[in-house]
Amino acid sequence: MKPEIHPEYHSNAVITCVCGNTIKTGSTREKMEVEICSKCHPFYTGQEKLIDTAGRVEKFKARRAKGEAAPKKEKKVRVKKPAGAAKKTAKK
Numbered sequence: 001m002k003p004e005i006h007p008e009y010h011s012n013a014v015i016t017c018v019c020g021n022t023i024k025t026g027s028t029r030e031k032m033e034v035e036i037c038s039k040c041h042p043f044y045t046g047q048e049k050l051i052d053t054a055g056r057v058e059k060f061k062a063r064r065a066k067g068e069a070a071p072k073k074e075k076k077v078r079v080k081k082p083a084g085a086a087k088k089t090a091k092k
């Protein structure tokens with residue numbers, strides 16, 4: 001290895017998950033924090049659990065409830081005039 005170009009290597013780096021699981025590994029970073037790992041991801045656990053870190057599901061539900069409560073506005077039907085019609089009326 002060429003000296004002084006490589007980052008410091010931590011052979012006992014720790015990855016901490018929000019579920020409490022810790023993984024020991026080797027990395028150039030000493031500590032890492034993750035939101036999901038193989039111990040809690042539904043793919044590995046086999047459970048169907050909603051992962052909602054940013055509150056997106058709640059936001060969506062709120063938006064949907066709001067939309068259902070409010071009566072639907074009727075769309076205005078636009079009648080397209082032919083391009084030549086507008087010019088003729090302006091000249092008069």
Ligand SMILES: [Zn+2]
Binds near residue numbers: 017018036037038
């Ligand atoms: Zn986890």
